[in-house]
Amino acid sequence: MEYISFGKTGLMVSRTAFGALPIQRIASVEEAATLLRTAWDGGVNFFDTARAYSDSEEKLGFALDEIRKDVIVATKTGARTGADLFKDLETSLRNLQTDWIDVYQLHNPSFIPLPGGEDGLYDALAKAREEGKIRFFGVTNHSRQLALQAAESGLYDSIQFPLSYLSAPEDVELAALCEEKQVGFLAMKALAGGLLTNARSAFAWMRKQENAVPLWGIQKTSELEEFLALEREPPVLDDELSAMIEKDRAELAGNFCRGCGYCLPCPANIPINNANRMRELLRRSPPAQWLTPEWRELMSRIEDCTKCGLCAKRCPYGLKPYETLPAHLADYRSFLPE
Template sequence: MEYVRLGKTDLLISRVAFGAMKLTEAGGDENVALLVRNAYDAGINLFDTSRKTPESEKLLGDALYDIRRNVFLSTTTDAKTSDEIRQSLETSLMTLHCDNVDLLQLETEKFLPLPGGADKIYDTLKALKSEKKASHIGIVTTNFETAKKAILSDCYETLQFPFSMISSDDTIELVKLCEEHDVGFIAMQPLCGGVIENIPLAFGFLHQFENVIPIWGVKTQDELNQILYFNEHPPVIDEKFHEDVEKIRMFFN
């Protein structure tokens, strides 16, 4: 497994990250525990979940219980106020059986909390860092302008944003902007919600960007095996690869 630095967090993260939002579809506690342990044994060290999927969050917490100290754990809240953010994180910590998360991500679309705001949201996120309940803070959004503002603000350590081989050129520029500002880029929906069926091409495209950590949604051992295989055997990036990618990009764009 290859590891890369996640922006200014300085965390060394596996190039394959485990998206845990669909663990309720994995077939029960034992299957989830085996799936998570197999991912861990293969070298995956970032497990991403969300308060929006509380049952999956609990399944992940149970499965990671005895190896929590060896992995990085990220969770997302879509809470709208300072008090709700605190309550959301406390619930996540209890559900995940831990005292802190490595990355707390705020999901937002058109509003970007900033230092000193009357809403006190950003100041609360910073306070949670000072209290060691969250080691790092980031933004999750699908709004391009909000994502760009978050990067340029230099207030957030990571950005989670949709990114796949059919993403627009603007999104690729967003990835480059993250690199310039040392903001870790976490790619959600690397298969564009199932629209992309050519996994080797999808994997190879994202693998070109060393500052990008794709979150692969995993709910079966076959899915995990497929992701791990292409991680170990990425497609050759040659002229034919670029031609094939461009055909698919042009079809969707």
């Protein structure tokens, strides 16, 4: 396992970090704990979760309790006031069975809090650090402008932002700026929300971003074993993998849906985060999982779209799903057996 210095925090973090959003879909706490402890045994020491990930924090707390001092735990709060932040923090500490959180992050805020702000968020973070309840704090965001603002402010220890080889050059420059400013950089959606299906090419490209710590979303032992194997024998970004990357860029780069889910909830109960990239999912992953009776019913809800525009207002990438969903539905139906 390769470890790097995380910004100016002094933390040495594993280059393969565990994104713990998917473990909320693991049925039992014990099964999740086995996966998490296997990751630790393989050298992973950074685990990222959030209050918004249902029972992910509880599963982490159960799994890592005995090795708490040896691991780095990051979580997030969606609070919009200092008072609510402290409430979230106490809940996270209880769920994680710990007295401190190593990296506490503001979860996709619509602005970058500053000291003395009326919202009280930054001052609450600073107070929590003084009290020893958090060691470092940062910001997660899907807005490049806000992430840049946070990085340039010098006020935050870490930035979490989407980064993959489909990213725009400006996003790669953001990672470089974080290195220059000594801000830890956590790369979410390193597989572009599941659209990239070759872990070797994604791993090799990400390793070239010297300060980036990718948060690989892991739910299955097979997924974990694949990334641990890549750590043991890191792939070289050779002509073959470079050609694969260029092919993916040609097919997918641009204004594609990342599946982040910030467009939700939809008044018509359309699962926009997957429905608006169904064309790509059908061709880049086993299609059978999307052709079930359940998904047929979910996709049929697109016909109930009223074009209210709420999804477009919420999308951090400026997409207009209500305009593209009908095409995804038509394409989806072409895959269904007659």
